[in-house]
Amino acid sequence: MELLENVLKGDVLAAAKLMRGLEDGVPDALAELESVYLHTGRAYIVGVSGAPGAGKSTLLGCLIGAFRKRNMKVGVVAIDPTSPLTGGAILGDRLRMQIHGADNDVFIRSLASRGWKGGLSKATMNTVHVLDAMGKDIIFVEAVGSGQGEVDFARVADTSVVVLVPGMGDEIQTMKAGIMEMADIFVINKAERDGSENLKISLEAMLAMTPHQPDEWQPGIVLTEAILDKGTEPLAKEILRHRAFLVSSGGVAERRRRRAELELTVAVESALRNLMETTDSRYLAKLVDDLANRKTDPISAALKVINLPKD
Ligand SMILES: Nc1nc2c(ncn2[C@@H]2O[C@H](COP(=O)(O)OP(=O)(O)OP(=O)(O)O)[C@@H](O)[C@H]2O)c(=O)[nH]1
Ligand SMILES: [Mg+2]
Known part of the structure; x- marks a missing residue:
């Protein structure tokens, strides 16, 4: 939290540290980003x-x-x-x-x-x-x-x-x-x-x-x-x-909405990729087998991975 406070004060070293952490995917930095976002715009x-x-x-x-x-x-x-x-x-x-x-x-x-x-x-x-x-x-x-x-x-x-x-x-x-x-x-x-x-x-x-x-x-x-x-x-x-x-x-609001929409898309894509990487590999292998053997179809299998009901 101290890092965030310093960033908000415009501290150059704190900002550089946070940016580097975000680039390297450091969990603490990623957690900080949620609070950072609320101070942007x-x-x-x-x-x-x-x-x-x-x-x-x-x-x-x-x-x-x-x-x-x-x-x-x-x-x-x-x-x-x-x-x-x-x-x-x-x-x-x-x-x-x-x-x-x-x-x-x-x-x-x-x-x-x-x-x-x-x-x-x-x-x-x-x-x-x-x-x-x-x-x-x-x-x-x-x-x-x-x-x-x-x-x-x-x-x-x-x-x-x-x-x-x-x-x-x-x-x-x-x-x-x-x-x-x-x-x-x-x-x-x-x-x-x-x-x-x-x-x-x-x-x-x-x-x-x-x-x-x-x-x-x-x-x-x-x-x-x-x-x-x-x-x-x-x-x-x-x-x-x-x-x-x-x-x-009123164009500023429109562009910012467009930016928010694109960021949401990027975040969803990244969450899905993450889900694919963290799903139990044996479970995935089973789904792939079922697909290859035509026991299921790709969309039904995908919905199982993301744990959503059909429709
Ligand atoms: N003759 C001339 N050269 C220029 C002018 N503006 C920039 N340059 C030169 O063009 C070259 C490229 O300039 P940069 O500012 O690095 O171009 P850039 O678009 O940032 O290049 P990248 O980041 O590599 O895509 C440099 O050698 C500059 O000095 C200008 O108005 N006239
Ligand atoms: Mg350049």
């Missing part, structure tokens, strides 16, 4: 996705500064890509963001995505919950926009930012369709490069083809050069503009 969550090397971490380094200037406490969860091309991401991310490392009101956590089979990562959400309970006002989740998990995250963030770079015009069509549809804000980073205007034009054309009701949010496009901290202040303003829109339209 205050932070604003922004998903930042995009192809490897698009400049997400560099942008976040700038956004941290932009929101600290507004006196907001900032949390960052960076999910590292598994791609060997960008294998140095953890170190790279730390370096790009470490300028804020001495600031107690900024907390940055890198998570490995190895072994992540898609879906909303439990580790990501747990880390977000701890940051939320710590009292962070805004939490950024950096994700590589190629896996299903990132699409899920884009769907549950309050604001979803998708980072593109010029020279990938054709990629707009091939990028995970889900992510493009989920974007609330498009960023064209490395905007000093040839083709940024063309990319903007194709994005605008794509957006024009998607019908929007007059009272719906129209995704904005922001050009940035993160490496020079250019365009990042307008991006911060656009994030706040989207937040104001969601608050006034």
Whole structure:
């Protein structure tokens, strides 16, 4: 309980300890999570996705500064890509963001995505919950926009930012369709490069083809050069503009419900997997035999495992 109290006070060491415990599946930490969850729901969550090397971490380094200037406490969860091309991401991310490392009101956590089979990562959400309970006002989740998990995250963030770079015009069509549809804000980073205007034009054309009701949010496009901290202040303003829109339209509650629903699904899946692993192996073997011999059917057998009556 002492750990929780310290986390709620915003204590960095306590939060890091709890996060590590959750990642390692330490029973005490998992038990603590139940109480932590009751203290969450205050932070604003922004998903930042995009192809490897698009400049997400560099942008976040700038956004941290932009929101600290507004006196907001900032949390960052960076999910590292598994791609060997960008294998140095953890170190790279730390370096790009470490300028804020001495600031107690900024907390940055890198998570490995190895072994992540898609879906909303439990580790990501747990880390977000701890940051939320710590009292962070805004939490950024950096994700590589190629896996299903990132699409899920884009769907549950309050604001979803998708980072593109010029020279990938054709990629707009091939990028995970889900992510493009989920974007609330498009960023064209490395905007000093040839083709940024063309990319903007194709994005605008794509957006024009998607019908929007007059009272719906129209995704904005922001050009940035993160490496020079250019365009990042307008991006911060656009994030706040989207937040104001969601608050006034009731969209925040809707997104939070969607997030809760997805978390419930993840928790049920994990409980079922756990049940399968802890069910008496002889009992399971017997059910498998019965199935193989056509003495029962898979659904009836499954209901026996989860101990539910038929219908
Ligand atoms: N030319 C140019 N380079 C940039 C810009 N922004 C970032 N970069 C560079 O692009 C490279 C990748 O930047 P990161 O911020 O690590 O990109 P990322 O999207 O976080 O990459 P991963 O986490 O590996 O997916 C770095 O070398 C940055 O310095 C920019 O506006 N212009
Ligand atoms: Mg990165």
